[in-house]
Amino acid sequence: MALIVQKYGGTSVGSPERIKNVARRIARWKRAGHQLVAVVSAMSGETNRLLALARDIQAHPDPRELDVMVSTGEQVTIALLSMALMDLGLKARSYTGSQVKILTDSGHTRARIVSIDEANLRRDLNEGCVVVVAGFQGVDEAGNITTLGRGGSDTTGVALAAALNADECQIYTDVDGVYTTDPRIVPEARRLNTITFEEMLEMASLGSKVLQIRSVEFAGKYRVKLRVLSSFEEEGTGTLITFEDDKEMEQATISGIAFNHDEAKITILGVPDRPGIAYQILGPIGDADIDVDMIVQNVGHDGLTDFSFTVHRSDYLKVLEILKPVAAHIKAREVQGGDKIAKVSVVGVGMRSHAGIASTAFRTLAEEGINIQMISTSEIKISIVIDEKYMELAVRVLHKAFGLEQPT
């Protein structure tokens, strides 16, 4: 007997029929002898409907009241799923975030979980009850309803799994696992049976949007076994997200090729090469609440250097604006930039112990005549900025170069 937390997203509970399907899946697990906690999102479309209603009233809805309203989405789903489970002859009981209670800070619309009181849930589980918990929501010290921000239901699932010391946290979504890359670009892309948390973090933040990044961090921190599965398939083991030190089998060198093309690059040429200059450039960007992704600075010469970084494409013009006076102030030669770029990343914990990954990647791109504009590396990934128009080609040739289409 295992204690399993299952999280179902908005699409999986998007209609009464789908809710009944979820109930049948839970019933199979329950009847196999497991203890089950289900965490659910609002029915798909519901959160947007509520947000639109709020904006009809107030251009910038009050965050506290927005949370009161938006949290009703999951509250409806927990009741419906509990009813569906009872209709199958199971005992079931719903809990809102407040009822659990999932204590958060008071950061409305983006609250963070502080603690979870799991006593009532455990009592219900021990009585053979399926516990159904509203994802995405909590309550602060003063009793105000809070929400964890978009996608926060994953975090709720992981946090509950941690609090209950669950054997596994299963995230049901509309894909059947994590792939070596996007199958729409590389048809040979292969589902990974396992991926490490570190790789998942790199994959997720680089555009493989399967899990909310925060929930993955959370799972890593509390060592929750996380599995991504499809809610539309009966069978399938999905992708298990593992701890590197747990790995039994030989780790593949490279796990996947991630990519995105929603960034823009900015380069400041002829920057005086002296301490504090990076801060003078990036400080004003941070002050404007703009996230910087890649940062590259090469060795300088003649007392000058070039400084490059990437930001989200929607911030591009704003950043150029901000940098004009900055560049003048630090006496840089010129500010250049471009928003027709793509970032392609090779990810894998195996590259730590395998040499030649970078050179294989560079050679592969060179053979296709793809010019590399920026390079940045971490322990388990190599990110390369190229012209946007080569993105799909680059992903395909790198996927092949590292043999990702072949089963490990």
Added chain:
Amino acid sequence: MALIVQKYGGTSVGSPERIKNVARRIARWKRAGHQLVAVVSAMSGETNRLLALARDIQAHPDPRELDVMVSTGEQVTIALLSMALMDLGLKARSYTGSQVKILTDSGHTRARIVSIDEANLRRDLNEGCVVVVAGFQGVDEAGNITTLGRGGSDTTGVALAAALNADECQIYTDVDGVYTTDPRIVPEARRLNTITFEEMLEMASLGSKVLQIRSVEFAGKYRVKLRVLSSFEEEGTGTLITFEDDKEMEQATISGIAFNHDEAKITILGVPDRPGIAYQILGPIGDADIDVDMIVQNVGHDGLTDFSFTVHRSDYLKVLEILKPVAAHIKAREVQGGDKIAKVSVVGVGMRSHAGIASTAFRTLAEEGINIQMISTSEIKISIVIDEKYMELAVRVLHKAFGLEQPT
């Protein structure tokens, strides 16, 4: 400065535009220097939408889960109204039933209020905040969400007014007050400036569906000053529901003519006139959860009597079915009945001290050739059962006979 509780029903908050109208009305009262508590229902249609969703899942939805779901309707409205108030520059704060907290028993879908913790509300009011409370809902000792049943928002308003010792509880609805009778039948029907609680109870239960009967009982019990007003008119003082002993002016003899035609009559002829016979007849009816309204038994003769009563028309055939064996058992002669009847009632506390009301009513009907089938009286009303086809005529001539079209 007065403390005023205002309750707005589903139609009054049925759209973002109407919610903004409610906010503007509250703002006027607030800016006139009053403290304001607003109690709101779910947007019209929302509760039915949720109920339909539940029934898609479970033919007879679990009451606990139904309350979890249905209570979201008001939760959305409190958030939207609070936003609308803030948009007008007011301080506002929403409360669910749990947040208040409005403690109820555990009778899901028809819970009764046990107590109200008004400390937080009073703190907010003292800080100049408009407090917006979800009607119709509460929480039981164990933290389960409960609802008070349909129309329970009125009860919430009255209970809050009692707990806060408010100066007045204003119920905003789609009519501008309580009328001497239905203006659709008698165009000369007049809005009453005041009506007593006792009269209101008789009027409400007899078909003038302006207020939920339970809220009126509640208001009477806790001596809350209740006023019915239209939420669609800027001005207007509605109808104040008063305590008989508060009345300053001379009470009009008769306050109104109520009526309904959703009942059926049943008569058992030739019933042995002995103790316990009424119970033998009505016991099985009560056991079947059927409400009996009027009960009439006349003086018997030759050891036999006739026993009549009325039930809701939808229960008519069922009651006939139930009575067959009963009639045989008690050796009654015959069971008769009819479902083409109407009940017309003359209501007024003034009839206590005025003789001749009954005879005026009977003479008026006789002059129109309307046959009286049953009569039943209480201290402040006379109810008369007639053929359904005469209902409108009877209401009109009685309204005129008691001079109800003339201002007092």
